Amino acid sequence: MLTNSDFVELIGSRHHLHRYPEVSGEEVGTAAYVAAELAKLQPDHLVTNVGGHGVAAVWDMAEPGPTVMFRSELDALPINEVSDAEHRSTVPGEAHLCGHDGHTTILLGLARLVVRRPSLRGRVVLMFQPAEEDGSGAAAVLADPRFGGFKPDWSFALHNMPGIPLGQVVTAPGPANCASEGLRVVFQGKTSHASMPENGVSPALAIVSLIPAALAAGKGGDVGPGFRLVSVCHASMGEPAFGITPGEGEVWLTLRTLFDSDMGTLRAEVMDLAAGLAVEHGLQVTFTHHDRFAACANHPEAAQTISRAVDDLGIARSAAGLPMRASEDFGIFGQHSMSAMFLLGAGEASASLHNPDYDFPDALIPKGVAIFDRIRQDLLG
Template identity: 60%
Template sequence: MPLSDTDLADLVRWRRYLHTMPEISGDEHQTAAAVVRFLDGAAPDAIVTGLGGTGVAAVFNGAAPGPTVMFRAELDALPIAEISEIAHRSRIAGKGHMCGHDGHMAILAGLALVFGRARPAKGRVVLLFQPAEENGAGAAAVLADPKFHSLKPDFAFALHNMPGIPLGVSWIKEGPANCASCGLKITFSGKTAHASMPETGMSPAPAIAALIPALSALRTGTLAGGDLVLATVTHVTIGEPAFGIAPGHGELWVTLRTVWDADMADLRALTEDMARAMAAEHGLQVSFSYHDEFGHCVNHPEAAAIIRRALEAEGLPHAEGEAFRASEDFGRFGTVAKSAMLFLGAGETHPALHNPDYDFPDQLIPTGAHIFLAIARDLLG
């Protein structure tokens, strides 16, 4: 392992520093600045800033022509208040690195140290620190940024730590790795009335009350392909907080989830049709807006095979994984490169992702760096 004990101690300290200063999607300015300061010490051939907003990329060029290999980590944290008492707990009220993106950044920082001392034999390595993964906007923004065009990779790799998998064990598979998902806000508009005469108004309450169980009943097999379908109601509001007014307005928020993008289009259409039918039945107007949109994340067979080959060559434990219901916007890089994501076990009893007591296991920093370096050696020498 080309990272020394001193390197690893520095990476742990840096990761814990990032943990104290979480910033949510689109607001990762101080985090990006911390990444740039660290990368400066590794002296890459180029540092690109402001990618897709706050994104940062470091480029390490090899001596001979070859492919461009990109490794990606995420900059953003979550609007979740941390409840742990660890010394490096969040210092920002209501925000925390409850998904481990601080650890993913530390893994890429380890790669920067290695390639800063010894460039790849050929091609180039791009280390991308991507903004706004948690709301699904970051990868699309990076891809749309003209500055990314010169960085366009031939291969793209990422990992995500995963509680529930034994510590240090990797899961990798070809095909679907993460589901497509989106947030749908359904807004019903009717007419208020005096609470003593509700029949003179048009309340959205009956329509929403009927739509909630109908959406919750959507399950695998609903669509023609027979793959996973899931609609999760996440928020409901009806009327004003007053006892004298029968409501005339209501919102229902639901997260839609499918394995494939094509199925997502069908599920959107089905859900909108259900809501329109409820609105018509109760004399309401209905409108729709979409948020936090994630495409499916599909591992390219060649990229997945490269990960598996690296794991086997290094004698690192791994198993055939399964597609996760959770979404991940890394899949968008599959539109420009052969891409694959692996899942790295955080421990079978480790607090789950997005739990308020979650903290990234520091033991995974050398493991993740080891895996990525093995992939780089395979492709770039």
């Protein structure tokens, strides 16, 4: 287990990461700091620039056995932090408001225990993944040819979660997080003078018709089989001027489904709605796709391994709140290994994730380390 000295040093690491956040795809300094901390522990393999700025530390044990991967995220969010904490972000417009600084620190703590008490068999991989927030990082890691050299049989992750009592675990087998995708719809017409709108082709009616139709296609409700949700995240058209009738406009929609297999159907339905409105109003329409997240499902055996570790440690757990509407760039690992993740309560009074005043609770560091280490011991001895 971690010592008091470990805890103090890990809090220092967490606060350092929090002060110097980097958004998806830009985690150069964060990755360098993590790699330097891991190098002190002399893993058998330290692999950098995995799938972008990812870092992987690998320990090979004495006897053959499975490869067990524990994953955290490196990236922060493009949001300005509102805080008077000494360790608040020093980068305007960027901050660790999702707790990835805490998740990364937990893996740095786990690394210390892997070195102090090596497992009997198999291999331990600590994967510090880039670009989780935009859904591109996990796929990039899997596509990196070097990942095949330490491809896991088991994959585990955690996410802190406000609204759950501090330190309580939420996990269950089966669906855990929804698939999601950002759909940008751009209507192109013809600009005109505002006094002669008949000389132009405005996207206004197409936009105001698309929004309620798209919302009706994904009404939300309880997360279960057939769940679909469409959220309107942004809409704009023309210039902010009273003398111009706009000739271009766009709508940004986020689509969510419980299962990957339902996403294609929802996507096609919404795109058909937009295409039909474009024809009706004499417009051109183009689509781009962004922030694609695969659905995340917990493998029964991996979920059972988490539950057993939590129970052995005497930590309270439940399955309340699963599956979640929110997405998580971990599900794709489950297509290649037995994977599962759990939620670790950040406190019922905590600010919500992605809020400007959110800050990861340092008290979760030893608990997260202990759970991951117990999983390691269970699977590798």
